[in-house]
Amino acid sequence: MSRGGSRQLRVIAAGTGLVETMVALALAMVITLASLRVMAMSNDEYLKVEQAILMDEQAEYLLELTGRLLQQLGHVDPSRPSTGAPARLTEGALQGFDNAVSAGSAPGVQGIRAGAHFSSDLIAMYRPGEDGQRALNCAGSPAPPVASEEGERGWNSLYVAAAASGEHELRCRYWAGEQWSTQSIATGVAGLQFRYGVDSDRDGLPNDFLSASSLRALDANRPLGQPSAWTRVVAVHLALLMRSPQPVPIQQLRTIDLFGSEPAVRGAGHDPGTQIKANELDAHRLWRSYDAVIFLNNSLVPAA
Secondary structure, eight states, rough: OHHHHHHHHHHHHHHHHHHHHHHHHHHHHHHHHHHHHHHHHHHHHHHHHHHHHHHHHHHHHHHHHHHHHHHHHTTOOOTOOOOSSSOOOOOTEEESSEEEOHHHHHHHTTTTTEGGGGGGGGGEEOOOOOOOOOBBBTTTSBBBOOGGGGGGGGGGEEEEOOOOOOOOOEEEEESSSSSEEEEEEEEHHHHHEEEEEOSOOOOOSOHHHHHHHHHHHHHHHSOOOOOGGGGEEEEEEEEEEESSOOOOOOOOOOOOEOOOOOHHHHHHHTTSSSEEEESSSSSSSSSEEEEEEEOGGGGGGGOO
16 A cells, blocks of 8 residues: 555656646746847847947037038138127138039039939038148148139038948038049938028127028029128028938837928928928938037127
8 A cells, every 4th residue: 555655646746847847948938038038129229329329429520520611611810900890701602502412523613413312402611721721621631722713622512412332421522632522521411401590680690590592592682782691691500310320120200300390490391301201211220310500700709
């Protein structure tokens, strides 16, 4: 009796151990799958953060570069006696073009044509080098001095174009000393927009921010002999649309208003490219907009 009972107890104990083992394995599999899911989510989040940091760094550099170039245009020598009124841009120092790119080898701003990605704008700044080579071109190099008969060579242009890889980039076009050169400044720049702050009451501050096309319309209707509306620009509102360099897990996208969502500010109907619809964006990339208002040095009264 006792031997049979012992054998029965051993069989029951063995059966119970197998069930517990299978339950333990099932729980371990659940925990392992959950851990793998958490790891995958962590990797996705890390990728997003990494790409966002790269976009932030690129945008910060581009805003600083553009600001430096624009402020060179209105540089006021502090040793010059003050006239008592805000200084003005010289005629032809600044030009803007809506929905434009630079193409071909034509000098200066002669090779500009329509058809930019997301209707991006082109800005052209005229700043020839000086004897001390204090002026820098858009590539960051000293701008060579330009003789009066070589005036076109003082132009620097910024615009968006597609690279051979298909990625869009911000390009800089400038006179390199012997020929016109085009250089990529940053990749991942999908959109570029400018609004120009016009001072209409001569207090050195912008009263309204207008598109390049609006400024050209003002010039077309100005009285004979009156200075160009571009000479009244004292600030520039710059907006960038950046796209992440690498693909990321699919994103929920929204419409992006580069100058804000208020209709009076956006002006999308009159300035294409300032509002990008969600269905125009790639859901496998991160998208961010950046903007800055850059006040030109010419908006300040020179020191006495």
